[in-house]
Amino acid sequence: MSELRYDGRVAVVTGAGHGLGRQHALELAARGAKVVVNDLGGDRSGAGASAGPAQEVVDEIKKNGGEAVANPDNVATPEGAQAIVKTALDAFGKVDIVVNNAGILRDRSFKNMSVEEFDSVIAVHLRGSFLVSSAAWPHLREQGYGRIVNTSSPAGLFGNFGQANYSTAKMGLVGFTKTLAQEGAKYNIKANAIAPVAWTRMTEDLLPADFADKLGVEQVTPLVAYLVHDSNEDSGQVYTVGGGRIAKIFVAEGPGYGQKETLSVEDVRDNWAAIGAAEPLTVFGNVGEQMGPLIQQLTS
Ligand SMILES: NC(=O)c1ccc[n+]([C@@H]2O[C@H](COP(=O)([O-])OP(=O)(O)OC[C@H]3O[C@@H](n4cnc5c(N)ncnc54)[C@H](O)[C@@H]3O)[C@@H](O)[C@H]2O)c1
Numbered sequence: 001m002s003e004l005r006y007d008g009r010v011a012v013v014t015g016a017g018h019g020l021g022r023q024h025a026l027e028l029a030a031r032g033a034k035v036v037v038n039d040l041g042g043d044r045s046g047a048g049a050s051a052g053p054a055q056e057v058v059d060e061i062k063k064n065g066g067e068a069v070a071n072p073d074n075v076a077t078p079e080g081a082q083a084i085v086k087t088a089l090d091a092f093g094k095v096d097i098v099v100n101n102a103g104i105l106r107d108r109s110f111k112n113m114s115v116e117e118f119d120s121v122i123a124v125h126l127r128g129s130f131l132v133s134s135a136a137w138p139h140l141r142e143q144g145y146g147r148i149v150n151t152s153s154p155a156g157l158f159g160n161f162g163q164a165n166y167s168t169a170k171m172g173l174v175g176f177t178k179t180l181a182q183e184g185a186k187y188n189i190k191a192n193a194i195a196p197v198a199w200t201r202m203t204e205d206l207l208p209a210d211f212a213d214k215l216g217v218e219q220v221t222p223l224v225a226y227l228v229h230d231s232n233e234d235s236g237q238v239y240t241v242g243g244g245r246i247a248k249i250f251v252a253e254g255p256g257y258g259q260k261e262t263l264s265v266e267d268v269r270d271n272w273a274a275i276g277a278a279e280p281l282t283v284f285g286n287v288g289e290q291m292g293p294l295i296q297q298l299t300s
Contacts, residue, residue, distance in 0.1 A: 015102030017053025
């Protein structure tokens with residue numbers, strides 16, 4: 001089989017100074033993409049800033065014969081997001097690929113979580129993905145080509161103790177991804193999301209130490225690279241990935257219960273098993289499709 005290449009493509013990878021983003025940037029550059037390596041360069045909680053991490057990754061890419069440019073801006077501000085995309089336009093003349101990866105953690109049990117801890121995490125993950133995608137969007141539309149990957153998390157899809165802020169942002173990215181996929185469809189813009197597991201500074205005290213060398217970031221990047229390749233036709237999908245395993249995650253609806261008469265509380269109680277039935281599941285492509293069973297009931 002032929003090697004997947006990205007020659008002629010320009011990629012923006014946010015939060016690419018460390019961890020997963022760094023690996024995505026290295027891999028895309030090694031396969032011919034011109035890469036904007038964005039990183040604010042703060043610590044795991046988002047405190048501080050440094051141009052060093054992004055520049056180090058750019059130096060590494062160049063040493064390996066690739067093309068890249070560093071950007072130290074903050075994804076969470078409109079000016080920062082615009083500057084990140086402008087870096088791509090100034091250096092390489094366009095943008096084709098956006099990998100929204102930048103992230104921070106401010107874990108705290110919900111009882112003790114401050115508004116600042118909630119807002120700051122939403123700002124980087126959710127608002128940052130919105131802002132950077134938004135800055136790139138007119139260019140992707142105009143050229144009739146775009147590939148976006150948003151970085152969700154199993155913690156968002158399934159919940160995780162101490163991460164009310166983070167899981168809210170990460171599930172928000174699933175809705176964001178599905179809507180971008182629909183709005184981008186006629187412009188050949190594909191948007192997908194990943195829910196990774198990898199050993200990075202973000203997770204080194206959260207994941208079992210025994211798995212450190214089995215959960216390398218290089219086990220996540222191949223999915224990201226595939227999703228941003230020209231040949232990928234998938235859009236609006238979510239995949240979990242890590243440690244050599246990849247699976248698609250579905251938002252699905254059970255068969256449900258419906259009746260023509262006005263529902264009473266007792267009707268809900270008496271039909272609880274049917275309401276909660278998990279088989280057969282239906283995966284809808286958009287909210288119009290999801291309305292289908294209801295419309296059918298209303299019109300039958
Ligand atoms: N590692 C995992 O198991 C795991 C699991 C689920 C989701 N994720 C997600 O993957 C992404 C990458 O995480 P990682 O594990 O590589 O962590 P990491 O801390 O190594 O990398 C995150 C990077 O984002 C940068 N960053 C933070 N705020 C920024 C901002 N405002 N603007 C620009 N850059 C900023 C940081 O400087 C850092 O280099 C995150 O979105 C994270 O939530 C990771």
